[in-house]
Amino acid sequence: MNRRHVLAGAASVVTAAALNPAWAQFKPTRPVEFVVHGGPGSGNDVFARALIAIIDQEKLSPVRLQVANKPGGGSTTASAYVMSKRGDPNVIACFTNAWITDTLVQEAANNRIVDMSPIVRLVVEPALVVVRADSQIKSMADFINAAKEKPGALKMSGGSITSRENVVRQLLMQSTGARWAFISFPGGGERIAALLGGHVDMMIVDPSEAGEQVRAGKLRPVAQVNDRRLPGFPDIPTLKEAGFDIPNVPQMRGIVGAPGMPADAVAYYEDLFQKVTKTTAWQKFITDNQLDGEFVKTAELKPFLNKFEGQLRDILKEAGAKVVR
Amino acid sequence: MEIASGLLHGFAVALQPANVFWCFVGCFLGTVVGIMPGLGPAATIAMLLPLTFKMDPSGGIIMLAGIYYGAKYGGSTTSILLNIPGESSSVVTCLDGYQMARKGRAGAALGIAAIASFVAGTVGVIGLTLIAPPIAAFALSFSSPEYFALMCLGLALVVLLSGPSLVKGLLALLLGLWLTSIGTDLFTAQSRFIFGQATLLGGIDFMVVAIGVFAIAEVLAGIQAGEKAKLLPVPSGIRNLLPNWEELKACRFAFLNGSVTGFLIGVLPGAGAAISSFMAYGVEKAMSKHPEKFGTGVPEGVAAPEGANNADTGGALVPLLTLGIPGGGTTAIMLSALVLWGIKPGPLLMTEAPDVFWGLVASMYIGNVVLLILNLPLVPLFAQLLRLPVYILFPIILGISIVGAYGASGRLFDLGLLVGFGLLGYLMVKFEYPTAPLILGFVLGDAMERALRQSLMMSQGDLTTFVQRPISAIMLGLAVLILLSPLLRRFNQARVRAIAENG
Numbered sequence: 067m068n069r070r071h072v073l074a075g076a077a078s079v080v081t082a083a084a085l086n087p088a089w090a091q092f093k094p095t096r097p098v099e100f101v102v103h104g105g106p107g108s109g110n111d112v113f114a115r116a117l118i119a120i121i122d123q124e125k126l127s128p129v130r131l132q133v134a135n136k137p138g139g140g141s142t143t144a145s146a147y148v149m150s151k152r153g154d155p156n157v158i159a160c161f162t163n164a165w166i167t168d169t170l171v172q173e174a175a176n177n178r179i180v181d182m183s184p185i186v187r188l189v190v191e192p193a194l195v196v197v198r199a200d201s202q203i204k205s206m207a208d209f210i211n212a213a214k215e216k217p218g219a220l221k222m223s224g225g226s227i228t229s230r231e232n233v234v235r236q237l238l239m240q241s242t243g244a245r246w247a248f249i250s251f252p253g254g255g256e257r258i259a260a261l262l263g264g265h266v267d268m269m270i271v272d273p274s275e276a277g278e279q280v281r282a283g284k285l286r287p288v289a290q291v292n293d294r295r296l297p298g299f300p301d302i303p304t305l306k307e308a309g310f311d312i313p314n315v316p317q318m319r320g321i322v323g324a325p326g327m328p329a330d331a332v333a334y335y336e337d338l339f340q341k342v343t344k345t346t347a348w349q350k351f352i353t354d355n356q357l358d359g360e361f362v363k364t365a366e367l368k369p370f371l372n373k374f375e376g377q378l379r380d381i382l383k384e385a386g387a388k389v390v391r
Numbered sequence: 392m393e394i395a396s397g398l399l400h401g402f403a404v405a406l407q408p409a410n411v412f413w414c415f416v417g418c419f420l421g422t423v424v425g426i427m428p429g430l431g432p433a434a435t436i437a438m439l440l441p442l443t444f445k446m447d448p449s450g451g452i453i454m455l456a457g458i459y460y461g462a463k464y465g466g467s468t469t470s471i472l473l474n475i476p477g478e479s480s481s482v483v484t485c486l487d488g489y490q491m492a493r494k495g496r497a498g499a500a501l502g503i504a505a506i507a508s509f510v511a512g513t514v515g516v517i518g519l520t521l522i523a524p525p526i527a528a529f530a531l532s533f534s535s536p537e538y539f540a541l542m543c544l545g546l547a548l549v550v551l552l553s554g555p556s557l558v559k560g561l562l563a564l565l566l567g568l569w570l571t572s573i574g575t576d577l578f579t580a581q582s583r584f585i586f587g588q589a590t591l592l593g594g595i596d597f598m599v600v601a602i603g604v605f606a607i608a609e610v611l612a613g614i615q616a617g618e619k620a621k622l623l624p625v626p627s628g629i630r631n632l633l634p635n636w637e638e639l640k641a642c643r644f645a646f647l648n649g650s651v652t653g654f655l656i657g658v659l660p661g662a663g664a665a666i667s668s669f670m671a672y673g674v675e676k677a678m679s680k681h682p683e684k685f686g687t688g689v690p691e692g693v694a695a696p697e698g699a700n701n702a703d704t705g706g707a708l709v710p711l712l713t714l715g716i717p718g719g720g721t722t723a724i725m726l727s728a729l730v731l732w733g734i735k736p737g738p739l740l741m742t743e744a745p746d747v748f749w750g751l752v753a754s755m756y757i758g759n760v761v762l763l764i765l766n767l768p769l770v771p772l773f774a775q776l777l778r779l780p781v782y783i784l785f786p787i788i789l790g791i792s793i794v795g796a797y798g799a800s801g802r803l804f805d806l807g808l809l810v811g812f813g814l815l816g817y818l819m820v821k822f823e824y825p826t827a828p829l830i831l832g833f834v835l836g837d838a839m840e841r842a843l844r845q846s847l848m849m850s851q852g853d854l855t856t857f858v859q860r861p862i863s864a865i866m867l868g869l870a871v872l873i874l875l876s877p878l879l880r881r882f883n884q885a886r887v888r889a890i891a892e893n894g
Contacts, residue, residue, distance in 0.1 A: 106437030107724035119441045139592025171580045174589035221849055228580045249845050250577045255660045255717040263531035278715050278737020354730060387580055
């Protein structure tokens, strides 16, 4: 078996070898299972399918990548599935922050991403702090001051308590002493509707979701949650530039492999996805969705995830979530 | 005038041969998807998305929307014939649709469902054409207290769905409310009632509950009743397979009610098609001259919810196309499709991409006609299914149920749950507990709890927020009135009797 697939892949090994001389042995011979933790149409699912479309268009993989939807319990069903595929070089998954936060707050979610084979981080999703365009609030400082004047009276809409928007809120409240309410809504549409309808005062949202509302003059961005300014919003200061020096909490998506995946397979996927990020189709995808395509390689990803897990644990504890591990 | 020229432009786009073709493809796929339980429009659109990358955006959105509203047409088929709800929005259709089928009026029920879908679907598109911007503003004015009141109004319908014993109906409702609270709580990220099962963290899939307590329970009850080889009556002759004049006349108000209720609830981003079909059924029963006949197979009981879930699509496209706000799973993925094609969905879509907006709107008029033509001839064909003897029909029902429940989630665990809910449904039927309130509680409970907690967080714990806001106060008042109506009726009857006796 081993010899046969080495022979079959021999031709392309030559090209791959140029990038990864030591590990370019593995080449998938059957369709690769690409696990996503949402149902069809969820953010992660759309992301995975867009990746596959690019891989197909550019003919980057000798086999097909097939999306395997494993919804249930946030990321728990998917991570349990990946964990059960120990050593399988044909199973990869698309991870997000939820893969870390779920294991921190859910007793039943005991499959940590750092125990699998993290491969690469593909994107970081920046966020915008937005208010209604007719609001009195013109800057981040305005909002913080208003919240200080009437503690608890201002409201923001967002997702779960473990979401990045709540983490940023906690960090801002800690560093400024201001206090405001966090109202959870299950869907992104409802969150924006609550702000547009004037039922909440602020939200922290993906630029792709809020960009059109800003352009139409319905919402006003007052700050951005990222290390650097987005090309689409050159005039909006980052939180740090606005005078709020809180640690940046990246909202990320990346690729993780089954636990105990052979090193040559990990190197193969690292190379595959690095090639994806070099295509023009990927660049267009990044620009259209206002993402930050800061690629992190395998060697740096695992230490990063370990550190990030600790950071999130502290923040969630502060936020009042019950942290279980 | 702007609307007229826009629509004219839209028809110019939609009537291009390629776009007519995509409209047909979408409607056809939607019908198929709707008929198959477990495979929903959101999943279908997601799977087809990569194929549309190179399509013209107008053609693409026309096709995807066709799948979306086409699925609502097909959703009633298995509800009526087999008591298997194909989509969450066609659960209510089971109540009277399946009873009609048992009385030999399966063809009529399917025909009425198709006609109601056509009428309400078209009314929904007319609403989308004429009043999209103002109605979108109305949708935004709905805040959590209003949603809470809306859900309360929905839950009050338990009175109308309970049958003879209100207490049993309320117990079934409570069970539904409890079942829907299983899983991870959005506000605290804590799990509730999962009994150490990680698979329950995401909660129980609606389809599993609905298929279990309706279809599986029906099969079990049928076996026990000894329906060994008894056939359901299927009249011969095409004439008897389509709705007759009497039945259509009975549905006049239901067509209108379904259209308006479905559209209005459809525009609310936090509501959903299942709620609109329940509401339309409730309104229909409350306004009916013979409410006691509901649940025994009255055509209005099919027309109202089927109409509502089709008008709902027109409504749901209002916030999507005018504001760029998706109300549910299917519209969310249509939004990401627009982004992938390089269209910017948002408040400026109507003016910046008139081809997409007006092309889509015009195509929906065409699509509704296509669906009617596609579905009506299928009616006599599908009705023949019931000619099968029970020993073949029951395994088919079980097979479709299992595929549907598994298909919705892809987890074997759910099949165990399906068996459990089947037994539960059987016991409920046996002990004369109504199952519809359980489903009602399951559908509305989650949204109601959320809206309540959101409201109280917004008002900093002040309960008066619900009565200070006019819309929510009115809806809560209506809910109380509905809940008290059986008591009032009993009181009134007692009074009349007393007067007669003393008289």
